Amino acid sequence: MDAYSSEPVPAERTPHRYWALAGLLCSFWVVGLLGLFAARQAPIGAVRGRLVAAETGRPLAKAQLFLAPADASVPGRRRRLSVDAEGRFHLRGLHAGNYVVSASSQAHRLRERRITIAEGETLHLALEMAAMNPFLDLYCPQRVFLPGEPVQVTAHGFTRAEALDVETFRLDAMRVVADAQGSLWRVLAPDNPRQWGQPEQPIPLRSIAGLTLVAETRVVPPRDAEGVFTRRIPVPAREPGLYLVACRADGIERLTWMMVTDLGLITKHVGRDETTGPACLAYAVDLKSGRPATDAEVAIHQGGQRLSSARCDAAGLAALPLPSADEEALVIAQRGRSLAFVRLWGGSGEAARHRVFLYTDRPVYRPGHRVAFKGIARVLAGEGLRPPTPGPVRVEVRDPRNTLVYSTETTSSDLGSFDGAFELSTEAATGSYTLLGELDGEQHEHSFAVASYRKPEYRVTVRPERDVYTRGESGWFEVEARYFFGAPVVGATVRYTVMRSPLWPWMERDEDASLEEEDFYYGDAPGEGEVIAEGEARTDARGRCLVRFETTFRERAGDAQEAFFEPDDYDYRYSVEATVADAGRFTADGSAAVTVRRGELAVSLEPEWFVQAPGKPLAATAVVRDHAGKARGGIPVELSLVRRRWRDGAFTLAVAGKATARTDAAGRATARLRPPSPGDYQVRALVRDERGNEIPASAWVWVTGATEAAPLPSGASLRVVA
Incomplete structure (x- = not known):
């Protein structure tokens, strides 16, 4: 038998097979992780485009673009960016979904437009911005100039007319400071003694007594890409006096004034002694040299009368007794043709000792x-x-x-x-x-x-779902607390208060003006008004919580007659104040506000007369527009005339007439109502939008007869004693 076995010997296993197997397993693991990451990754898209002026097609380099999620299903925040010199923009990394895009510049506006950004795609937009209504402003940064000093005003605006018509007038300064109590506007609008500030309508300046035309010229200002101009205009006002400059274009008139004088005036209330009582100490100075104006005459005017006067001494001082009447007065200093004046309040009162x-x-x-x-x-x-x-x-x-x-x-x-x-x-x-x-x-x-100051560790941001709501809609504010190093404040207590305050129109609006202009309204500041909701919440893992609110207008307290008599004739500002307290009891605040409109339309009411005789037809015109300022034709308007009667400290209401009209292409609907007897009447207009919201407007009319007196609540009386 052989010493060696005849069985085959197995081949040796090499280590290369183990490395191959390990690499294959690693590949499967990496692929699995990538698939899991892709499954959890939010769908992302992008948007790019260009902003141009609709009337010229030129790019708007100074425009601001706004992009906000259209609903709560799209995560993210409201974005704002400036376009480049060619009007182009490009936003990447946006969550796929529905957005609202808008834009604004100095003289152009893009209304909100809904867009959809798809996953993995770039949405291309070509946006045309419509021109706003023409505007014109006139500035005079310096009111007082020395004789011979160059005088300039600055015109800024956006007009369709290429040229500006500029007129310079010289005013009778003593008439302004004495007869009109220092009010330029009382001279320009003598029929309206309460006028304060520039009237909205152009004034026939050449027909006003006391105004002398000095110069008139036409100026063609250079404009930027969107047609806005800023131009300094020289004024031929070298001699002492009070000057008025008028600038006109596209039916808009703007006024400003300046005074050319070498005289300055400072006044101070002083107590002279126990016999003469309080006095006004006036100090007149030469503005060019800085020395006392020893030859200036100082006088006090009140109620159109010159009460007292004195001439300045060697120190430029003059003392005059204060007027006893507790009303506004003027101290006027005059030297040659130069003039200076200071307002003060008369009335001696009981001065402190x-x-x-x-x-x-x-x-x-x-x-x-x-x-x-x-x-x-x-x-x-x-x-x-x-x-x-x-x-x-x-x-x-x-x-x-x-x-x-x-x-x-x-x-x-x-x-x-x-x-x-x-x-x-x-x-x-x-x-x-x-x-x-x-x-x-x-x-x-x-x-x-x-103060108990502690360095803040986090900040609170409050963001509304959107900026404008219509009555009846539900909305929400998102409150987010985040540490300054980036981490969210988790589990913090959020105490919130939702308030509302009315927004009242503060001036008559131009018929072509957009209702979206923010400064068309005034009202309580954010954080003020009627409290409509209070509550407490906690921030989630992202440091956020939602505060929901309803925009249904609650009925006014009182009886049904009062609610009928005083309808909601204005929109509202809804605001939320949120105070966040973390586990360490440190608190931080945040706030935001939105506008809630009565409906999708806006209505104003213009009675033909505010005072008239009984039995005479009264034409009442309602103007209906949307919130972009566009007239709405074919809208039914209900007009009514309501009579109020006072009796025993209360009033009753009675409908004295009704009419229905439909707006024309200009958005105007007119009906004639006939007040049957003297008294106090309210004219009401009511329209309904597509959602069924009732949008009222009202105005007051006093119908007077030969023996009719103004209605007064009981308790008010007047008795003449011989």
């Missing part, structure tokens, strides 16, 4: 700190001051809630000074504190602050 200066060693303190205070008192002695006789001084300190936190009585020194100190409580409320010092029955005060 002391001047007390209170102060603390610091303007702001923390709770628990020591507050040191000091006071210095002086007695008014003619035109000078002297220390008072030493006597008792009572000192009090009150917190922001007017709670007394410190009180003491001390004695003033021979020099009229007193001082003291006290400790603030460690639990002292923060805010403004008042330090009161009472001397001989006169009370004087000073304020200081108590």
Whole structure:
């Protein structure tokens, strides 16, 4: 038998097979992770495009583009960006979904447009921005010029007319400062004594007495790409006097004024002595040299009358007694053709006998700190001051809630000074504190602050779902708290308050103006108004929570007649104030506001007359537009005339007439209503939008007869005693 076996020997396994298997497993693992990541990755898209002017097709380089999610299903935030010099924009990394895009510039606007961004695609947009209504502003950065000094005004605007018509007038300065009580507008609009500020309608300046045309010219200003101009215009006003400049284009007139004079005037109330009473001390100065104007004459005018006058002494000073009437007066200084004037308030009243200066060693303190205070008192002695006789001084300190936190009585020194100190409580409320010092029955005060400052660790941002709602819709605000290093504030307590306040039109609107202009309205500031909801929530893992609110207008308190008599004739501002408190009890605030409109239309009412005789037809015109300012034709309008009667401290209402009309192509609907008898009437117009929202407007008309008196609530009476 052989010593060696005949069985085959197996081949040796090499390590290459193990590496191959490991690589294959790693490949499957990587592919799986990539698939999982892709499955969890939000769908992303992009948008790019260009903004151009609709009327010229030229790019709008200064435009701002706004992009916001159209609904809550699309994550992300509202974006704003400036386009480049060619009007182009490109936004990447946007979540796929529906968005609302809009844009604005100095003179162009793109209304909100809904777009859809698809996953993995770039949406290309060509957006044309419509021109806004023409506007024109005229500025005079300096009101007073020396004789011979160059005078310029600046015109800024956007007009269809290429040229500006500019006129310069010289005014009778004494008529303005004396007869019109210093009001230029009372001279230009004498039929409206309450006029304050430039009238909206052009004024026939050449027909006004006291205005002399100095120069007229046409100016063609250079414009930028969208047609906006800013141009300095020289004014031929070299001689002393008061000048008015008028600039006109596209039916718009803007006015400004300036005074050319070498005379300056400063006034001060002083107590002359116990016999003559309070006086006005006037100081006239030469503006060119800075020396006293020794030859200037100073006079006080009140109610169109010259009450007193005096000539300045060698120091440029003149003292005149204050008018006894408690109303506005003018102090006028005149030297040659140069003029200067200062407003003051007449009425001597009971002048204080002391001047007390209170102060603390610091303007702001923390709770628990020591507050040191000091006071210095002086007695008014003619035109000078002297220390008072030493006597008792009572000192009090009150917190922001007017709670007394410190009180003491001390004695003033021979020099009229007193001082003291006290400790603030460690639990002292923060805010403004008042330090009161009472001397001989006169009370004087000073304020200081108590603050407990802590460096903020996070900030609170409140974002509305959208900026504008229509009545009846539900909306929400998103409250987000995020640390400054980027992490969300998780599980924080959010206390919120939702408020609403009415938005009232503050001026008559141009018929072509857009209703989207923000400064068309005024009302309470954000954070003020009627509280409609309060609550508490917690932030989620992203540091966010939602605050929902309803925009249904609640019925006004009172009976049905009052609700009928005073309908909601205005839109509302809804605002939310959110206070977030983290686990360490540190708080931070945030707020936001939206506009809630009564409906998709806007209506205004224009009665033919506001005062008229009974039985005479009264034409009432309702104007209906959408919120872009476009007239809406074919809209039914209900017009009614309601009579109010007062009796026993209450009123009753009766419908005196009704009519129905339909708006024409200009959005106007007119009906004639006939008030049957004298009295107080309300004219009402009511339209309904496609959602069924009722949108009212109202105006008042007084119908007077030969013996009819104005209606007054009971208790108001007038008796003539012989």
